[in-house]
Amino acid sequence: MRMKYSNLGRTGLQVSNLSLGTMAFGRWIDEEASADILDAALEAGVNVVDTANFYGKGQDEVVKCGTGESEEIIGRALKGRRHSVVLATKVGLPMGQGVNDRGLSRFHIMREAEQSLRRLQTDYIDLYQVHRFDERTPLDETLTALTELVKQGKVRYIGCSNFAAWQMAKSNGISDMLKLEHFVSSQSQYNLLSRELEREILPFCQSENMGLLVYSPMARGMLSGKYTSAGDLPEGSRAALGEELIRQYFTDENFEQVAIYRQLAEEHSVNLSQFSLGWVLNQPGVTSAIIGASKPHHITDAVKVSDWLWPDDLQEQIR
Template sequence: MEYKSWGRTGLKLSHISLGTMAFGRWIDEQHSAAIIDAALEGGINLIDTADVYGKGMDNGNLRQTGESEQIIGRALKGKRHDVILATKVKNPVGTGINDKGLSRYHIFRALEKSLQRLQTDYIDIYQVHGFDHETPLDETLRALDDLVREGKVRYIACSNFAAWQLAKAHGLSALHGFSRFEGIQSEYSLITRDIEREIVPFVQSEKVGVMAYSPLGRGILAGKYKQDVPPPPDSRLAAGEKRLELLLNKRSAYDVVEAIRPLATQRGWSLAQYALAFVLSQPAITTAIVGASKLEQLQEALHLVQSGEYRLSEQELHELLLLTDK
């Protein structure tokens, strides 16, 4: 396993990391725990979760949030200190008016609950799940900085921010002497290349770490969906994941799958491995967060990175740009 420095920090992250959005939502505790064990055995050192991950994301029952954190907390008993744990705050975790957002009030309460569910007294990377247009950014940053100073949080990061929002946050952190967002977590794959325009140049200039989420386009790039054919019954599309449906509606999604099929065959890789290799070949990406719902899926990703030879050439990347930039 290769480890990369996360932005300008001294923290090293495994080139692939474990996403846990499926835990307690689409897969049960036993399968989730087996995936965690295999990930750690395979050299993965970062586990990404969020306070909202759980069944509530599909059925709208906000009492069913936090199941992923609970499962991780139980699975990591005795090994908490061997793992870098990242979680998130902002999305609604209850029906109360203040059960969401990035106010000082909600952040402090949400962190305590995440710590309880994860059975730990610190979070390594605490991420804001998106930009909160209703809370002044300096209120959020001061609250996060206080948590860092208290020792409850090691580093702070953001997710789903535009480059200007991250730049504004960095400016405020510098002005007030707050901890700054050392990383960003953004969607990035062969079918969601938006970050290449503004985020990538920004993070390269400011030495910000990048966690790429949904590197397989939520499973689309593994080639499991066919136009006008019902999805496999054990897939996320069959489970009704809304964001996946939206992605699949992008005109180019199926075309990209067909375009990379011969390239993956040439390499002797599965489609999923090829899609992952594309993300890992980008110098700006610190780690790709792999979202396996089955042990074999994680093992496929691990085999790729453990082979040590998984970066695409400049020529291949250039050709992919032409193929996917529609």
Template sequence: MKVGAMEYTHLGDTGLEVSQLCLGCMNFGTEQPWMVHDRDQARAVIERALDLGINFFDTANVYSHGESESILGDVLADADRDRAELVVATKVYGEMHEGPNGQGLSRKHVLDQAEASLERLGTDYIDLYQIHRWDEHTPIEETLSALDRLVEDGKVRYVGASTMPAWRFMKALHEADVDNYERFVSMQCEYNLVDRHEEANVLPLCADQEIGVIPWSPLAGGFLTGKYDRDGDPDSGRAATDEFMEKRFTDENWAVVEELREIADANDATPAQVALAWLLHKEVVDAPIVGPRTIDHLEDNVGALAVDLTDAEIDRLEAPVTPVWNREIGDV
């Protein structure tokens, strides 16, 4: 198994230094059966990530309704690491309680949830506070004003966004520029070898505006790890209940997996490492968000840093899929 030394990059056009892999913490909690319910196991993965040089951690208030933030906060509090070296990212938007003001990007919800996230994370400030989705019911100026207040108060260092059409993201950037509010510095979007719709949507905008890109689902929910077979049984495990996973079982995507396996064998690497290496070769990408449930999976992911793909190999991986903006995904 390849082992790569961790490297660091700047997030977008900021001076913030982040590891080239970000540890996603959505899997830590008890909301879904496939999550890591054992806190000791979650702790072990986070601690190993620190040992491997990962300083960038991403979670959200809505992940297991705060459990993920609490787990991450507890581990980082006990870790022998300088808080100044760590980059802690979380998000706001999702429903945190039933009834009025339980979700969204209103000034009230943003400010209230920031305080709740700070308490669960056990920190005085959030390095990267991200809007998890676009809120059609709240003017973007109101949201930007609330985020700006958090930065002014020292409770947030940078603000970011996630998953939206490019025209909406550009609207937010424009409003921030016009009204002199804190500008979004990063975009979380779904991006991997078989889900390349963002190449026809937000990625060109991010490149033009020097926005940092931190892709989620870089392994397509496990599809790019090679654990699925074209002639196998898709009606088992997470694939049986995951609508997006089911949609990945297409001829074009299977062709990608076939190329992925061949190129992995040629490079003495795993399919997951090659899939992550492809993202790391993209100039627009800063740090893919990996979500390993075990130390073995984490170490395999970090091994992607040692995989150097040729232009010919990249062409082979990209040939089967033509990127098209999927409005059903992009408008959620």
């Protein structure tokens, strides 16, 4: 199988249709195992590595506050080969308890960009994404700060994450009007069990020629088929290790859907993880699926479907 690459939205930047998500690096995945996963991904041709200042142990504290371990691990692991990777990180989630230790103010963005550069041991970030909309900060302030980082050579492209379509439309309008950098991509959740983005975000990104990086293509592991009920959590799985957000998927309806998808996957000689990922990759408008591999073989599994063409007979069954 060969990795597929395409332009990130309207940019000339070529990105692989599989990106490596590193939300669990330094959290449940230790440094050595993280480095093995990163190696497997780069060897397979994945060229996008997605992280955030927030990713690390602090995600699991009662009062959530980023501690930067994921960026630090990537910085060390990429030594000597940084230039072959499209390094994407994010800003906006809490990095301390102070009122200005979060959000998208100029104050916070400028400080956090420096911190991310230091942790990642690099002079530039390829894709700097705002993690979520900040209703406290005017968008022109955020876009001006991001544009300045681009002018300083510290950032190559800017993107948004978890924005509604109207928030992206407003941002693009402000960038046009004030001649500021535009968000070139959106990062949003998308998988067989969570398809909200089809209503507004996906058509908006297609219409504006923005890249669409989709996260949790396997519903945080629910679509790998390892869970059969909310009370039966396999040892070592994310749910057993304490991830809270996966529990949103533990509904009777979803367990029933997963059983149906498992059957369909078997009929097409792929496993359920590959089936779920293959579906996402075949949806028009999706630029890259950010996979949260927790073992190197998850990469190998994913790569096998990176150029899988969704069979016509299945199309009708998944509407």
